[in-house]
Amino acid sequence: MVGLSISEQHFVKGGIAQDLRTDGRKRLTYRPIYVETGVIPQANGSARVRIGGTDVIASVKAEIGRPSSLQPDKGKVAVFIDCSPTAEPTFGGRGGEELSSELALALQRCLLGGKSGAGAGINLSLLVIKEGKVCWDLYIDGLVISSDGNLLDALGAAIKAALANTAIPKVNVSTEVADNEQPEIDISDEEYQQFDTSGVPVIVTLTKVGTHYIADATAEEESQMSSAVSISVNRSGHICGLTKRGGSGLDPSVILDMISVAKHVSETLMNKLDSEISAAEACEDES
Amino acid sequence: MVMRKLELPLSQTQKVRFQTAIERLQSPAEGHGTSEVDDELLATVCGVVVRVDKLVYVRTLRARYKPQVGDIVVGRVIEVAQTRWRVDLNFTQDSFINMHDDNVQKRRTSVDELNMRNIFAEDDVVCAEVGEFHKDGSLILRVRSQKHGKLDKGQLLKVDPYLVKRIKPQFHYIESLGIDLILGCNGFIWVGEHGHVRDPMTKNTRKEQSHTPLETRQTICRIGNAIQVLSNLGFTMTLEVIMETFKLSNTRNIDIHDMLGSEFHVLVTENEAERRHG
Numbered sequence: 001m002v003g004l005s006i007s008e009q010h011f012v013k014g015g016i017a018q019d020l021r022t023d024g025r026k027r028l029t030y031r032p033i034y035v036e037t038g039v040i041p042q043a044n045g046s047a048r049v050r051i052g053g054t055d056v057i058a059s060v061k062a063e064i065g066r067p068s069s070l071q072p073d074k075g076k077v078a079v080f081i082d083c084s085p086t087a088e089p090t091f092g093g094r095g096g097e098e099l100s101s102e103l104a105l106a107l108q109r110c111l112l113g114g115k116s117g118a119g120a121g122i123n124l125s126l127l128v129i130k131e132g133k134v135c136w137d138l139y140i141d142g143l144v145i146s147s148d149g150n151l152l153d154a155l156g157a158a159i160k161a162a163l164a165n166t167a168i169p170k171v172n173v174s175t176e177v178a179d180n181e182q183p184e185i186d187i188s189d190e191e192y193q194q195f196d197t198s199g200v201p202v203i204v205t206l207t208k209v210g211t212h213y214i215a216d217a218t219a220e221e222e223s224q225m226s227s228a229v230s231i232s233v234n235r236s237g238h239i240c241g242l243t244k245r246g247g248s249g250l251d252p253s254v255i256l257d258m259i260s261v262a263k264h265v266s267e268t269l270m271n272k273l274d275s276e277i278s279a280a281e282a283c284e285d286e287s
Numbered sequence: 288m289v290m291r292k293l294e295l296p297l298s299q300t301q302k303v304r305f306q307t308a309i310e311r312l313q314s315p316a317e318g319h320g321t322s323e324v325d326d327e328l329l330a331t332v333c334g335v336v337v338r339v340d341k342l343v344y345v346r347t348l349r350a351r352y353k354p355q356v357g358d359i360v361v362g363r364v365i366e367v368a369q370t371r372w373r374v375d376l377n378f379t380q381d382s383f384i385n386m387h388d389d390n391v392q393k394r395r396t397s398v399d400e401l402n403m404r405n406i407f408a409e410d411d412v413v414c415a416e417v418g419e420f421h422k423d424g425s426l427i428l429r430v431r432s433q434k435h436g437k438l439d440k441g442q443l444l445k446v447d448p449y450l451v452k453r454i455k456p457q458f459h460y461i462e463s464l465g466i467d468l469i470l471g472c473n474g475f476i477w478v479g480e481h482g483h484v485r486d487p488m489t490k491n492t493r494k495e496q497s498h499t500p501l502e503t504r505q506t507i508c509r510i511g512n513a514i515q516v517l518s519n520l521g522f523t524m525t526l527e528v529i530m531e532t533f534k535l536s537n538t539r540n541i542d543i544h545d546m547l548g549s550e551f552h553v554l555v556t557e558n559e560a561e562r563r564h565g
Binding site: 003004005006007008011014015017018021022023024027029032033172283 | 303365397408410411412437438440441442443498499501504505509511512515517518542543546547548
């Protein structure tokens with residue numbers, strides 16, 4: 001991916017050890033985040049998030065579906081990620097597939113909670129239109145346009161912004177229906193309902209380089225990582241999901257330490273993101 | 288394409304015939320980055336229109352680097368081949384440093400070929416001069432003086448090549464700060480600790496593990512971010528402008544990382560406007 005000479009690698013690592021990274025950041029500082037919402041008109045909700053050189057788009061598409069028989073009182077959400085070859089030539093063809101599925105899996109874990117749907121950042125029971133019969137299926141698609149490290153955090157932020165931007169039409173269901181028949185539905189063109197996204201967690205990835213760990217690593221820094229832990233934290237400071245990448249192992253005490261640091265970092269990130277999202281929404285309303 | 292004034296008594300028909308003939312003579316030749324749409328010549332890329340006689344072409348701004356002999360460039364070694372190193376310069380074709388280049392190696396033996404990685408290995412950042420063009424369009428780089436060679440203890444920044452003008456000198460040693468700054472014509476800019484352009488003849492036998500002092504690193508980061516800001520704004524990189532931006536951030540007491548924020552961009556633009564009109 002990124003080629004760095006030995007002396008440059010040494011320089012990057014030295015910077016992290018001295019708490020002054022190559023772009024002047026401290027170890028736990030994020031790059032500026034820019035959010036744009038409503039970038040795809042056809043989708044129910046969409047957002048573009050830029051963190052430094054990383055650029056991602058997320059869109060939410062809602063379709064009418066049937067709830068699964070195991071959870072008749074919950075809607076369904078699926079996450080797909082695509083890595084564009086414009087981000088990196090190696091993503092062309094099938095090259096980006098491995099990374100795409102890895103990111104999608106991590107996002108599913110961080111945002112959707114367990115298999116039973118418990119602990120999901122999105123309240124799945126709100127997606128049900130008629131229990132056991134009709135529900136909304138949410139398809140969340142993420143596209144990586146440009147990659148400069150920290151894709152997971154950016155995608156998590158983009159999905160959160162896209163969900164905040166999502167408007168789902170109101171649906172009226174005919175009440176008197178026999179048990180084994182699908183009810184008739186009437187999708188409203190005018191009335192929309194919005195999601196409550198306050199429960200959607202943010203993802204904080206801490207990348208371990210040398211003996212220290214850093215937040216929001218650039219591609220250069222990621223090339224030097226030994227392992228990375230992605231922790232999703234919601235507004236009340238609870239951990240919603242955890243993923244570890246990279247080959248080398250970590251001491252349990254380091255992970256515990258990382259979790260508490262991530263919780264602390266997530267507070268500032270969450271506030272920053274929320275204000276960016278509301279600014280972007282206001283900007284979209286104006287235009 | 289100045290129409291010459293002819294002092295000739297022309298009848299109405301002659302005038303019309305003469306003018307159509309002249310127009311046909313002067314019809315511009317379409318060059319790079321142009322296209323004829325509805326009998327009108329339009330630019331298809333963003334850039335500067337250049338006319339050479341009848342030829343009209345557009346010199347693109349955000350294009351790859353176009354080398355000229357004598358340019359100082361900074362590049363990254365991407366392959367160690369049999370007798371030469373392949374270097375990435377952001378040029379459309381390959382560039383090479385030949386092994387039997389005077390300053391790299393005096394003699395060429397098969398043993399030397401095996402030890403090429405002692406001089407430059409893959410991913411190393413090197414500074415060189417554009418020597419000559421090959422027949423097939425590829426480029427031969429020269430590592431001639433003591434200033435050329437491997438660069439270490441610093442960071443490489445990439446900006447659009449049109450932002451770096453061919454103004455000598457391109458090597459700068461900022462004595463008060465102890466910093467080396469190399470403005471490569473290909474848009475690769477090196478900011479590093481002074482005195483570490485190593486003579487390619489000396490083999491890097493001992494591995495230096497000492498870290499860059501914090502103060503030097505702060506300066507490197509600050510200059511690096513100044514260059515980044517100027518690149519974002521599309522201002523030409525010269526030592527004066529870079530140092531002015533660097534000083535501006537220092538006097539305004541702006542944190543190194545905050546230099547990449549919106550406020551500093553505005554400040555730099557205001558400063559530049561002042562400089563140009565003041």
